[in-house]
Amino acid sequence: MALFDLPIGELERYAPAVREPGDFDAFWDATLKQAGAGPVLRDVRPVETGLSLLDTWDVTFAGFGGDPVRGWFTRPRGVAAPLPAVVEYLGYGRGRGLPHERLTFAAAGYAHLLMDSRGQGDQYGSGGDTPDPGATALGGPGPAARGILSPYDYYYRRLITDAVRAVAAVRELPGVDPARVAALGNSQGGGLALAVAGLVPDLAALMISAPFLCHVQRAIDITDADPYGEIVRYLAVHRADEEAVRTTLSYVDGVTFARRATAPLHLGVGLRDTVCPPSTVFAAYNHYAALAPGGSPTADRTVCVYPFNHHEGGESLHTSRQLTWLQPRLG
Numbered sequence: 526m527a528l529f530d531l532p533i534g535e536l537e538r539y540a541p542a543v544r545e546p547g548d549f550d551a552f553w554d555a556t557l558k559q560a561g562a563g564p565v566l567r568d569v570r571p572v573e574t575g576l577s578l579l580d581t582w583d584v585t586f587a588g589f590g591g592d593p594v595r596g597w598f599t600r601p602r603g604v605a606a607p608l609p610a611v612v613e614y615l616g617y618g619r620g621r622g623l624p625h626e627r628l629t630f631a632a633a634g635y636a637h638l639l640m641d642s643r644g645q646g647d648q649y650g651s652g653g654d655t656p657d658p659g660a661t662a663l664g665g666p667g668p669a670a671r672g673i674l675s676p677y678d679y680y681y682r683r684l685i686t687d688a689v690r691a692v693a694a695v696r697e698l699p700g701v702d703p704a705r706v707a708a709l710g711n712s713q714g715g716g717l718a719l720a721v722a723g724l725v726p727d728l729a730a731l732m733i734s735a736p737f738l739c740h741v742q743r744a745i746d747i748t749d750a751d752p753y754g755e756i757v758r759y760l761a762v763h764r765a766d767e768e769a770v771r772t773t774l775s776y777v778d779g780v781t782f783a784r785r786a787t788a789p790l791h792l793g794v795g796l797r798d799t800v801c802p803p804s805t806v807f808a809a810y811n812h813y814a815a816l817a818p819g820g821s822p823t824a825d826r827t828v829c830v831y832p833f834n835h836h837e838g839g840e841s842l843h844t845s846r847q848l849t850w851l852q853p854r855l856g
Contacts (some may be wrong), residue, residue: 527797528796528797529797529799529802530747530802530803530804531803531804532784533796533830533832535809536803536804537807537811538742538811539804539807539808539811540599540808540811540812541743541808542742543694543740543752543775543778543780543781543812543831544742544771544775544778545775545781546676546775546776547773549775549776549781552676552776553724553776556589556682556686557686557689557724559590560587560588560589560590560591560686560689560690561690561693563587563591564587565587565690565693565694565697566584566585566586566587566694566697566698567585567586567587568583568585568701569582569583569584569585569592569598569782570582570583570832571583571696572597572624573768574617574621574624574625575625576628577602577654578601578602578632579592579598579599579600579601579602579628579631579632580599580600580602580763581597581598581599581624582597582598582599582687582698583597583598583642584596584597584598584638584694584698586689586690586691586693586694587690588643588683588686588691589643589659589682589683589684589685589686589687589690590658590659590683592643592656592657592658592659592683592687593655594640594641594643594655594687594690594691594693595621595641595653595654595655596621596638596639596640596641596694597621597624597627597637597638597639597854598626598636598637598695598698599624599631599636599637599639600631600632600635600636600700601700602623602636604634604682604700605700605760607700607701607702607791608634608635608636608700608701608702608705609635609636609702609705609706609707609729609855609856610636610638610695610696610701610702610705610706610707611630611635611636611637611638611706611707611708611709611851612638612640612691612692612695612706612707612708612709612710612721613627613630613637613639613640613709613710613714614640614642614688614691614710614713614714614715614717614718614721614739615639615640615641615645615710615713615714616649616710616711616712616713616714617645617648617668617669617712617713617737617751617752617790618645618646618647618648618649618653619642619645619646619648619649619650619653620641620642620646620647620650620651620652620653620654621640621641621642621646621653621655622637622643622646622650622651622652622653623639623651626650626651627639627740628708629844629848630848633848636695636700636856637703638685638691638694638695638698639669640688640691641653641655642668642684642687642713643652643655643657643683643684643687644654644657644660644668644671644680645668657671657683658682659678659680659683660672660680660735661674661798662674662675662678664678664679664680664759665755665756665759666709666755666848667751667752667755667759667801668681668684668752669751669752669755669756670679670755670756670758670759672701673756673759673766673768673769673770673773673774674766674769674770674773675773676772676773676776676777679773679776679777680785681777682727682776682777683739684717685717685721685724685777687718688708688717688718688721689720689724690710690715691727692706697794699741702786703840704727705729705855705856706728706729707728707729707730707731707732707788707851707854707855708721708722708725708728708730708732708733708735708788708843709731709732709733709847710732710733710734711733711734711735711738711838712734712735712736712737712800712826712836713738713752714733715733715734715736715737716733716736716737716738716739716779718731718732718733718736719731719733719736719739719779719782719783719786719809719836720738720777720782720789722782722783722786722788722790723781723782723783723786724782724785725782727795728785728786728788729788729789729854729855730788730789730791730851730854731786731788731789731790731791732790732791732847732850732851732853733762733790733791733792733793733794734780734793734794734839734843735793735794735795735798735800735801735806735836735838735839736780736792736796736801736806737752737782737800737801738774738777738778738779739778739779739780739801739805739806739808739809740769740779740780740804740805740808740809741753741774741775741777741778741779741805742774742778743802743804743805744802744805745757745760747776747802747804748799748800748802748855750799750800751800752800753800756770756774762844776792779809780808780809782809782810783809783810783812783813783814783815784812784813784814784815784816785816786813786814787814787817787827789812789825789826789832789854790810790813790825790826791829791847791850791851792806792810792826792827792828792829792845793829793831793838793839793843793846794806794807794810794828794829794830794831794838795831795833795834795835795836795837795838795839796830796831796832796833796834797832797833797834797835798834798835798836798838799835799836800835800836801836805838807828810826813826814826823856825839827850829843829846831843
């Protein structure tokens, strides 16, 4: 795909006004208060993986509505001291898979929690293990359009709540320093991690690439690529629902979460990305920490731009840059 979005000079200054509901904070405060009413950890069981240098546990924690959410928790074997932790969120359509699939951050010396995505896992990888009991409202068949006529029914209200609860869960797991927790994700996972940074004020670091759900109103206007394409196809049939859909999307927009976030940020973006267009990503980056005390964005922001890459961004090179950036921030 050739360059299709704004040129880099404009992207670096692109900070559009986005549609923000007047009750945005009250909506999420009430949602998270309800989710946090009971204990977060449900079950923690050791798993034999055949990996002699790492220990892994199969974790179940209480997510949205108290629903059980699964995850893999992995940390270096034989390390007694509490470790900083990285909570990782998955891309669209992917489940947690098998416990040996994502070992980079545990191998780097961190405790690592990989959260399963409720109701996903059938498009890539090795599957998922977390159902979505709340998938009963009207909307499209895919998660991006599931329950999209109301912010209270929308799939991403449930998944974002799960993501916040994952941070609470990792802070109670063995061998974790609760003061040093970072959020990580690519694509859908990046959108979830960004939402967590806007909702969890004491997050220690944020590493995202090609985040989904940023500047959503523009995204559904300029790309037909999935997952946004699922929303476009829904509206192509349900033409009278556009206002309701746009209202729902305004409650999960990453730009609005970014304005409330303050954790040190490391971001990656490919300029040829039609899945999560670069202008939507830069909208979040340029608004990041806008509501911080004093009204000035945090100085600890880094963006890695990959001019010739699509949604894959910098791949392994970007992971290397994340590891280098994270070490002095988590120790």
